[in-house]
Amino acid sequence: MGLRIDKWIRTPKSADELTEYIGKHMVAHIITALPPDDTVGGLLIGIDPEKKTASLRRYDSGVVREVLWNTANFRYTTFIESPFTELKVGDERRFEWFEDVTGMPLETPVTFTGTVRRRTPETAYLWVADAEDGAGGWQAEIKAENVDRHALRPLNLKQSSEHGTARARKESE
Helix, strand or coil, X not given: CEEEEEEEEXXXXXXXXXXXXXXXXXXXXXXXXXXXXXXXXXXXXXXXXXXXXXXXXXXXXXXXXXXXXXXEEEEXXXXXXXXXXXXXXXXXEEEEEEECCCCCEEEEEEEEEEEEEEECCCEEEXXXXXXXXXXXXXEEEEEHHHHHXXXXXXXXXXXXXXXXXXXXXXXXX
């Protein structure tokens, strides 16, 4: 199952912001149009720095439309395979966490072990048991775009003493 990733280029200020997308399909959301947010989609075939326009050619008709940069937000969409495809409810995984219980960033991430409670192509929800927590634990929500940062990985056969506990998370505040 593919995971849709949208990259937005909001009212570009220069041709440099659109150059990497030449030859790729883009959608321009024209913010000054009536009705608002009219869209123009197609292959980005040209950029005119003097007129400050981007030219998009439709696949079906070949019609080319020029869009002023300062009147549009451009969207490039790509699809990737979900990093959670192999993940199953009940699986245990290790991951890095970068916030304390109040949501403040930690200088050094803490490693936790969690059990997969639910997953979608976009997000994995892991339960981290914590006897000191009133609810008996807490839920970590890991988004697909952050899976590398959180280093979501299977448990090793040997338990390591270096893995964190919820207590370590609280003590790091």
